[in-house]
Amino acid sequence: MVTATATATTDEQALAELKREHGPALLSFLLGLTYGDQQRAEDLLQETLLRAWQHPEAFDAPYESMRPWLFTVGRRLAIDARRSRLARPAEIGDDILATTADPADVTDRAVAALDVRAAVRTLSPEHRAVLVQIYFQGRSVAEAALALGIPAGTVKSRSYYALRQLARSLPGYSRAAASSAA
Structure with a gap:
């Protein structure tokens, strides 16, 4: 030892x-x-x-x-x-986590949904009907035209102008943010 x-x-x-x-x-x-x-x-x-x-x-x-x-x-x-x-x-670092939204928090999505609803209400009935057919019911341009009884070109034109109006009326919207997200 x-x-x-x-x-x-x-x-x-x-x-x-x-x-x-x-x-x-x-x-x-x-x-x-x-x-x-x-x-x-x-x-x-x-x-x-x-x-x-x-x-x-x-x-x-x-x-x-x-x-x-x-x-x-x-x-x-x-x-x-x-x-x-x-x-x-x-x-x-923790600073990035502090500024990142919690995915489980539905508050941001609820606020965005309310903003979209308010913006859609500002559209004319014709423009709103086209967006409802295409984006909310998921129909194609031809299907929306048939459902609304208008030509397909009119559906395209109304959806274009309706989306431009929504872009202007939604709070916090910027073209740079939309194009970088795409």
């Missing part, structure tokens, strides 16, 4: 000496790989030293210095960390 404690102490001493001897150079190298991100570089340094501790056979390697082994492990860890970050979707 005394030998196990002595071995653990020796490993800790060797690791402390490894960090003292190669730590600053390795940290500088890792700072370059992380584009100057001090926190990431320090995390990678700690992970590299942990790997050295987990692989004591690396201390027995026939090399004069552990530095090439440490730099190789650190570089591979940096590459893996970067790939991992790029594989995940970008994180968003």
Whole structure:
């Protein structure tokens, strides 16, 4: 049992000496790989030293210095960390979530429906009838023309002018917002 404690102490001493001897150079190298991100570089340094501790056979390697082994492990860890970050979707802050409407909240849809109803009421009966046939009942131009007893060209013309009137009378409507949504 005394030998196990002595071995653990020796490993800790060797690791402390490894960090003292190669730590600053390795940290500088890792700072370059992380584009100057001090926190990431320090995390990678700690992970590299942990790997050295987990692989004591690396201390027995026939090399004069552990530095090439440490730099190789650190570089591979940096590459893996970067790939991992790029594989995940970008994180968003709370400020974006605060300005985004809750999909479960039906208030915005109810207000929009009331606005549309009020705007449709401002149309002439002929224009309103065409929109009801095409947009609310889902009929084609030919079907709406047949149902209303007017030519198809008249249905097209009335729907065009009715939609223009709605665009002007709906609150908050802008052509730029409509064209970017399309």
